[in-house]
Amino acid sequence: MSTVHSSPYINNNESVSRMMLAVLYALIPGTLVYVHFFGFGVLINIFIAVVTAIICEAAILKIRQRPIKPYLYDGTAVLTAVLLALALPTLTPWWLAALGTAFAIIIAKHLYGGMGYNPFNPAMVGYAMLLIAFPKEMTAWIPAETHGMNFYDTLNFSLFEALPADKTYDALTMATPLDSLKTQLSLGYTIDEIHSSNPSLFGNIAGYGWEWINIMFLIGGLVLIFIKVISWHIPVAMLGSLAFMAMIFSFSDAGSYSPVSFHLFGGAAMLGAFFIATDPVTAAASNKGRLIYGAGIGILIYIIRTWGGYPDGVAFAVLLMNMAVPMIDYYYKAPVFGASSNN
Amino acid sequence: MSSPLSKFFGGLKLPGFKSISMSQATEDAPLPKLLTLPLKQHIGHAAEAIVKIGDQVLKGQMIAAAQDYVSTPIHAPSSGKVIAIEKRLVPHPSGIPADCIVIETDGEERWTELSPHTNYRQLDASALRNVIRDAGIVGLGGAGFPSFIKLNPGPGNIINTLILNGAECEPYITCDAMLMQEQSRKIIDGLNIMRHALQVEYCVIAIEDNKRAAHTMLVNALQEHEAEYIDIIQIPTLYPAGGEKQLIKTITGKEVPSHGLPINIGVVCHNVATAAAIATAVLEGKPLISRYVTVTGEGVDHPRNLNVLMGTAFSELIDLCGKNSKAEEFIMGGPMMGFDVAGDSVPVIKTSNCILVKSKAEKTDYVMPCIRCGQCADVCPAQLLPQQLYWYARAKNFDKTQDYNLFDCIECGCCSYVCPSHIPLVQYYRFAKTEIWAQEEEKKSSDIARQRHEFRQFRMERKKAENEERKRQKRELLKKVNGEKDSAEDAKKAAIKAAMDRVKAKRETQSIAPENTSNLSEQQKQAIAEVDSRRKKVKEES
Numbered sequence: 001m002s003t004v005h006s007s008p009y010i011n012n013n014e015s016v017s018r019m020m021l022a023v024l025y026a027l028i029p030g031t032l033v034y035v036h037f038f039g040f041g042v043l044i045n046i047f048i049a050v051v052t053a054i055i056c057e058a059a060i061l062k063i064r065q066r067p068i069k070p071y072l073y074d075g076t077a078v079l080t081a082v083l084l085a086l087a088l089p090t091l092t093p094w095w096l097a098a099l100g101t102a103f104a105i106i107i108a109k110h111l112y113g114g115m116g117y118n119p120f121n122p123a124m125v126g127y128a129m130l131l132i133a134f135p136k137e138m139t140a141w142i143p144a145e146t147h148g149m150n151f152y153d154t155l156n157f158s159l160f161e162a163l164p165a166d167k168t169y170d171a172l173t174m175a176t177p178l179d180s181l182k183t184q185l186s187l188g189y190t191i192d193e194i195h196s197s198n199p200s201l202f203g204n205i206a207g208y209g210w211e212w213i214n215i216m217f218l219i220g221g222l223v224l225i226f227i228k229v230i231s232w233h234i235p236v237a238m239l240g241s242l243a244f245m246a247m248i249f250s251f252s253d254a255g256s257y258s259p260v261s262f263h264l265f266g267g268a269a270m271l272g273a274f275f276i277a278t279d280p281v282t283a284a285a286s287n288k289g290r291l292i293y294g295a296g297i298g299i300l301i302y303i304i305r306t307w308g309g310y311p312d313g314v315a316f317a318v319l320l321m322n323m324a325v326p327m328i329d330y331y332y333k334a335p336v337f338g339a340s341s342n343n
Numbered sequence: 344m345s346s347p348l349s350k351f352f353g354g355l356k357l358p359g360f361k362s363i364s365m366s367q368a369t370e371d372a373p374l375p376k377l378l379t380l381p382l383k384q385h386i387g388h389a390a391e392a393i394v395k396i397g398d399q400v401l402k403g404q405m406i407a408a409a410q411d412y413v414s415t416p417i418h419a420p421s422s423g424k425v426i427a428i429e430k431r432l433v434p435h436p437s438g439i440p441a442d443c444i445v446i447e448t449d450g451e452e453r454w455t456e457l458s459p460h461t462n463y464r465q466l467d468a469s470a471l472r473n474v475i476r477d478a479g480i481v482g483l484g485g486a487g488f489p490s491f492i493k494l495n496p497g498p499g500n501i502i503n504t505l506i507l508n509g510a511e512c513e514p515y516i517t518c519d520a521m522l523m524q525e526q527s528r529k530i531i532d533g534l535n536i537m538r539h540a541l542q543v544e545y546c547v548i549a550i551e552d553n554k555r556a557a558h559t560m561l562v563n564a565l566q567e568h569e570a571e572y573i574d575i576i577q578i579p580t581l582y583p584a585g586g587e588k589q590l591i592k593t594i595t596g597k598e599v600p601s602h603g604l605p606i607n608i609g610v611v612c613h614n615v616a617t618a619a620a621i622a623t624a625v626l627e628g629k630p631l632i633s634r635y636v637t638v639t640g641e642g643v644d645h646p647r648n649l650n651v652l653m654g655t656a657f658s659e660l661i662d663l664c665g666k667n668s669k670a671e672e673f674i675m676g677g678p679m680m681g682f683d684v685a686g687d688s689v690p691v692i693k694t695s696n697c698i699l700v701k702s703k704a705e706k707t708d709y710v711m712p713c714i715r716c717g718q719c720a721d722v723c724p725a726q727l728l729p730q731q732l733y734w735y736a737r738a739k740n741f742d743k744t745q746d747y748n749l750f751d752c753i754e755c756g757c758c759s760y761v762c763p764s765h766i767p768l769v770q771y772y773r774f775a776k777t778e779i780w781a782q783e784e785e786k787k788s789s790d791i792a793r794q795r796h797e798f799r800q801f802r803m804e805r806k807k808a809e810n811e812e813r814k815r816q817k818r819e820l821l822k823k824v825n826g827e828k829d830s831a832e833d834a835k836k837a838a839i840k841a842a843m844d845r846v847k848a849k850r851e852t853q854s855i856a857p858e859n860t861s862n863l864s865e866q867q868k869q870a871i872a873e874v875d876s877r878r879k880k881v882k883e884e885s
Contacts, residue, residue, distance in 0.1 A: 006436065006682060006683070006767070007674075007676070007678065007679060007680050007681050007682055007754075007756055008678060008679040008680070008756030008759050008760050008769065009674065009678040009679075009681070009699075009701070009704065010357075010514070010678045010679070010760065011759065011760050011762070011765065012760055014718075014762075014763045015763050015765065016714060016764055019763055070709040070711065074711060076714075114712070115714070116711070116712025116713050116714050116715070231717070231721075280715045280716040280717065283715070285715050285717050285728070286728065329731075333728060333731075333747075337352065337588060337592075337598060337601065337724065337725045337727075337751060
């Protein structure tokens, strides 16, 4: 194709890096609350992941003989790293975040052609790999607020896996609300019994600390919709279908199925709906397609959480729907202007 | 009579930059020394020069005649002498020089004899169209389609709405707005003439709601005319509200069919400047030799509108408006749909609505891969999927681009404007369209070659058959003549000849029998027979 510059000669100054930057800003409130409840491990993970992402991105771009600067500045690698880091438990050895990020950037992103070409959400591929390979490290969380780990302690564990003398890893860590709910349901307890037995874990709605983190991510996500960085279709469809599933089952048997609020404000629901599922590269392209895509994720999350082998299902639900995107795009095309008057 | 307005899909709110060129009233640009008139200033076939080098021409005299139905003549914008008929640089995206007539003006502005039709209502539609055609009038909004064709509804089509397009939705351009302010009566005259030619009852003049003054002037002019069949409608300012299909949707709520024309839904759409030109042509007898041109952009100190003779070089107008150091790139049309011209020496033609003078775009942003954000699809007024079109155009999968309705793309540029990856999407679509047109041309010529070849085959076979027939008749004639001779001797001779023939035939088959068909199994023979019969059938059918 010719490289002659032709009209239009103006544009709206939007760019990929500005979009990614906006998404990163929108993550800040949720992240701060996350730090408040679960300690500095969140920031340490983010730091390790971002450094790893930048190094891997630059190295691969160099090997692929692509211009490094525009791609590093586009912010997609950093966003992948931050999203992955936010999904990790907060008391983890440093190599967990590094390995997951390297896998996300090198395997899930660049081996598929780099930015714009990867069929699977890189952060979720990294997360899924870690969850399968290191299930113990990936499911052990410290309790919200009462963990008593300061910055130095956390850093010490991250780098050397060393804990203060008065603490042991097994005593310090526990399952997430979603995880322990599932375990106790299998032991025959009802939802109410489980919640009232451990209020410091289950909080008011969906887990102590977790509900606030989800609310802050919801606010950040709404801002992104308002400034038109993301469209409303995927979050609304995903949360809507998740709520719908939860409603049906909790209505039919409130004793063994969690209420809607628990699903919407628990685990990674809001982070997934507004920040992960909305990755445009791996989502469906048309608005109708996005509704299908989002609804599919919501349903799969509910299925995995309720009957699956993992406590939370955002990563696998997103990856499964990533697979369905080519088919969704094939079937959902908008009608052309004037197509209706052709008949 | 007007119904509530509809909204077309997509579109953009763009910064207007319109007021900068509207502070001064429009003036006639001074008569230039040279006028360069390309023979093709419209869609369709180029006109053919009917003057020679050295001829004296009068202002308004036809100097090139229409070549075909889709073609219009060209007239001398001023009196003077034809000094060249040759290829010159013209305002065209390709930048390739094209045939032009060059006139050296004598400054006397002597008019040719004019024949006005003030009583146009007594002309029938076809005579009126001829007047408009002979005046060289084409759509002045930018496309340049010969106007008389759009004034011919054709048999079986009933037009119920005539829309005058005064939307002028593209940033920077103000020539239509100024024309509506300054020549409002003429526009209404032109509209009445078009209405007469089309035999249509209801008319609309559509203006974007950012042009208050133009609206007021038109409303005032309309009051003088007492034409209650004309509605002047303000439409929301939203690019590309002035696109023909978008405007029709806004006004009537109806969508022009995909691959169809406005006429299919009973609507005809003309530009306001075209209406004014038609009024001048019919009421004053003057052909289209000048137009309003907006000269604007950061490259001129005094952006404004000028009434310019066709053929005037861009450079003269730019100098007149105070060319400054930022004048590096020259665009004909607006920033969304215009194109770079090959330099400021090119002339103003019938479709030159705006000359945008700007500094060279700073090093264009690095084009990033598509991130499938879908913003392009959200703004596309043709409701296409620009992303998919881009993938297929890039992969040169042109069949697929047509499946995704490439040819419904109006090249408005909205998709490129919003693309965060700065992909020059429209450029890919233009490329794909050009390639498809080229392929179709190629196919057409190869079709013609094939037909010629087949006809030659047919002719040769027919000749052969005729020869055989002649020989047979000759033989029969000979037989008849010789038939009465000694039949016994004949029979003997015939027996000998038959025997000899048999031997000969046997020898021939043995010596030259093609080996790959001898010793065949029954099955193979049968298969060959089948093939032969099919071939025979195909031959018979063709």
